[in-house]
Amino acid sequence: MSKGPQYVIGSSASDCECDMMRSAEVTPVSTLATVAETLHYMNANGIEKISHRKALIKAGRKALNVLGDA
16 A cells, blocks of 8 residues: 555655665655655645755655566
């Protein structure tokens, strides 16, 4: 089950990156869903949080790499 967007952007940028990177290693498909859902939520609500966006994109790339290596 993916974490909700409010949970992800409610944490610090550092915690967001650590949690999402760990999640990308263990559950890459769920991580991609969380990344997409959170970025969509942020765009729809005009939430900038650049450091969170960078952390989400980094985790998304890692999840794709994990899926590609499987």
